[in-house]
Amino acid sequence: MSKIKLPSIGAIxxxxxxxxxxxxxxxxxxxxxxxxxxxxxxxxxxxxxxxQKLGENAEMLSAVQNSFLIGFGSxxxxxxxxxxxxxxxxxxxxxxxxxxxxVSTMPLVIPYVILGVSLLILFKEVGIPLSAFSAxxxxxxxxxxYAMLIVSSRLVGFPNNLEEAAMDLGxxxxxxxxxxxxxxxxxxxLAAFLLCFTMSFDEFAIASxxxxxDTTLPVYMYSQLRFPTRLPMVIAMAAIIMTLTMSxxxxxxxxxxxxxxxxxx
Amino acid sequence: MENRSRFxxxxxxxxxxxxxxxxxxxxxxxxxxxRAGTTGAAHNIFTLNNYRAFLENSSFQRLLWRSAGISxxxxxxxxxxxxxxxxxxAFRAGVNKSILMTLIIVPTWTSYLLRIxxxxxxxxxxxxxxxxxxxxxxxxxxxxILIYSRTAVVVTLIYVWVPFVMLxxxxxxxxxxxxxxxxxxxxxxxxxxxxxxxxxxxxxxxxVAGFFFxxxxxxxxxxxxxxxxxxxxxMYGNLIQDQFMRALNWPMGSVMSLxxxxxxxxxxxxxxxxxxxxxxxxx
Numbered sequence: 001m002s003k004i005k006l007p008s009i010g011a012i013x014x015x016x017x018x019x020x021x022x023x024x025x026x027x028x029x030x031x032x033x034x035x036x037x038x039x040x041x042x043x044x045x046x047x048x049x050x051x052q053k054l055g056e057n058a059e060m061l062s063a064v065q066n067s068f069l070i071g072f073g074s075x076x077x078x079x080x081x082x083x084x085x086x087x088x089x090x091x092x093x094x095x096x097x098x099x100x101x102x103v104s105t106m107p108l109v110i111p112y113v114i115l116g117v118s119l120l121i122l123f124k125e126v127g128i129p130l131s132a133f134s135a136x137x138x139x140x141x142x143x144x145x146y147a148m149l150i151v152s153s154r155l156v157g158f159p160n161n162l163e164e165a166a167m168d169l170g171x172x173x174x175x176x177x178x179x180x181x182x183x184x185x186x187x188x189x190l191a192a193f194l195l196c197f198t199m200s201f202d203e204f205a206i207a208s209x210x211x212x213x214d215t216t217l218p219v220y221m222y223s224q225l226r227f228p229t230r231l232p233m234v235i236a237m238a239a240i241i242m243t244l245t246m247s248x249x250x251x252x253x254x255x256x257x258x259x260x261x262x263x264x265x
Numbered sequence: 266m267e268n269r270s271r272f273x274x275x276x277x278x279x280x281x282x283x284x285x286x287x288x289x290x291x292x293x294x295x296x297x298x299x300r301a302g303t304t305g306a307a308h309n310i311f312t313l314n315n316y317r318a319f320l321e322n323s324s325f326q327r328l329l330w331r332s333a334g335i336s337x338x339x340x341x342x343x344x345x346x347x348x349x350x351x352x353x354x355a356f357r358a359g360v361n362k363s364i365l366m367t368l369i370i371v372p373t374w375t376s377y378l379l380r381i382x383x384x385x386x387x388x389x390x391x392x393x394x395x396x397x398x399x400x401x402x403x404x405x406x407x408x409x410i411l412i413y414s415r416t417a418v419v420v421t422l423i424y425v426w427v428p429f430v431m432l433x434x435x436x437x438x439x440x441x442x443x444x445x446x447x448x449x450x451x452x453x454x455x456x457x458x459x460x461x462x463x464x465x466x467x468x469x470x471x472x473v474a475g476f477f478f479x480x481x482x483x484x485x486x487x488x489x490x491x492x493x494x495x496x497x498x499x500m501y502g503n504l505i506q507d508q509f510m511r512a513l514n515w516p517m518g519s520v521m522s523l524x525x526x527x528x529x530x531x532x533x534x535x536x537x538x539x540x541x542x543x544x545x546x547x548x
Contacts, residue, residue, distance in 0.1 A: 010353040014365060017350055021372040021428065024383030028375075031386075081279040088275040092268055100276055103283055109477065109533060111485020113502045114522045117509050118290035121297050121519065141287050144279060173271055202377055204488060209509065221378050225492065238376045245374045253367070 025242075032236040037229040050236035060237060063220035066132045067201050070216060074139035075196035079189055081140070082147025087177070089148075090155035105145045115141060116209035123210070130212030138206050143196035150195065150256065154188035155181075187255040194252035198245055217241070291526075298519035315520045325504065325521065332484060332501035333528055335415065339422045340430070340479040344472055346423065347431035351471070352464075354431075355438035366435075373428050378488065384421040385493050388412045413495025421493050422483050430475035437471025438464070473536055481529060501525060 007015075032051070036044035054060070085104055089097055107115065119138050120130075128134055162184070166176035182189070204218035211219055217237075224234045301310040319325055350369065358365050372380070387394055389412045398404045441464060449459035487502035494500070505525070508518030 010357050013349055014353055018368055024380055024387060025372055025375050027386060028379060028383050081282055084275045085279040088272055092272040094269060094272045100280055107287060109481055111481055113485040113487055113505055114526060117518060117522055118294040121515060122290040122293045125293055137286055204378055218378055225382055238379045242375045246371060249374050
């Protein structure tokens with residue numbers, strides 16, 4: 001209850017936690033500028049060669065491309081399906097709601113290794129070849145719960161009387177949804193898409209079982225971790241991706257908050 | 266009636282997708298666990314042998330329990346480390362709340378693989394910790410004490426999960442009605458007493474959710490043990506991955522996966538006795 005501004009034990013603790021959280025990342029960034037192939041101290045001087053060489057690495061670029069395709073496709077589908085589910089559970093209280101809610105959030109409590117191997121078995125039994133496509137199908141499953149939670153928390157925040165007003169003025173239910181509801185919740189839709197994209201882009205465990213030969217960036221990175229001399233380049237790539245991810249997540253977070261009604265105290 | 270058809274139209278596409286690519290694969294895996302072989306003639310023979318082999322092989326079960334133990338340790342330590350952060354953010358940070366929150370979450374947006382790999386650099390024999398210890402003269406010779414051990418897996422995964430565990434604890438602390446704490450103070454509660462008897466019990470849903478946030482992914486973890494765990498730090502997830510990618514004994518892998526699912530569900534069941542599930546998942 002005191003108002004004195006001295007570094008409290010709590011503030012010191014937060015500072016220490018942040019130091020530990022950032023140390024490994026700073027370490028990686030330092031090595032991406034280090035003029036040497038082995039990741040050991042002392043450093044060998046500053047270089048930009050790892051960043052310059054990125055463009056020549058066709059294998060890595062195609063992995064990045066695959067990750068983008070899987071991320072984009074799976075997030076788009078997950079956002080559409082998640083939004084439909086969110087509208088259904090936020091606006092209607094009919095039989096089936098509870099069951100749907102339970103099943104659609106269940107992927108949150110299943111270890112990824114199990115989701116990966118169960119889909120591997122299914123694809124093999126049905127005869128679907130492993131590819132970027134099959135990994136994308138799997139990423140939709142892990143993304144749906146997050147998309148649904150983000151969109152439904154936005155829907156709960158605004159009452160459905162605007163939809164009703166639109167319908168009183170002659171719009172059909174679906175017109176009201178498309179032309180009134182969706183524009184209002186569009187920040188949440190974009191936030192959901194960006195979060196799903198980020199998750200898919202960085203997902204390794206499921207992708208490692210399902211991508212076949214369409215290597216994604218995490219799968220490629222993992223294969224490179226065994227060859228120490230190629231690591232500085234992998235780290236340089238990761239530093240670029242990290243910058244992009246941070247920007248996209250900050251935008252997503254900002255959208256989610258700006259779309260949110262003022263929270264109760 | 267109209268509502269019913271709208272509801273059905275909205276819910277059908279996601280429901281069908283979830284059925285085909287989430288429930289159906291789990292069902293197919295259950296069927297596969299009875300098959301005698303991954304391919305060929307044995308594929309069409311159904312048997313209980315896989316289950317028998319699993320139950321008779323005590324090393325599988327030991328690894329499952331050991332992994333559950335490791336995940337449990339990781340989750341509990343993560344909660345202990347994350348609770349003060351959440352508490353500080355919720356009650357003490359004031360105007361800096363959202364800045365500090367962002368600061369703690371940002372590291373989690375770095376590539377998961379590389380964050381784990383960074384710990385390999387930190388813990389390894391040529392790593393940062395050893396360099397520091399050597400240069401300060403605390404140790405004479407570089408030693409790979411921390412790398413390739415169960416401790417390395419635990420340390421690395423705690424690093425990964427603390428920020429995620431913090432989130433649900435924070436949101437449950439945020440929901441606590443501040444008037445309750447004032448009332449406790451007015452009624453003569455010391456601050457530690459009102460923490461123990463008001464704040465802590467009311468934040469339990471967040472703590473339980475945080476536990477699951479860390480426990481479930483770490484139980485299925487196979488990448489971290491491969492990178493920093495070595496032979497000593499191998500976990501149950503590695504066993505499953507091996508069955509599918511190397512040993513190619515998919516039926517056995519299915520049995521192992523189902524055993525892991527059983528552990529998850531039993532634990533969920535026990536812990537959700539503490540409160541309604543929707544509250545735990547913050548729905």
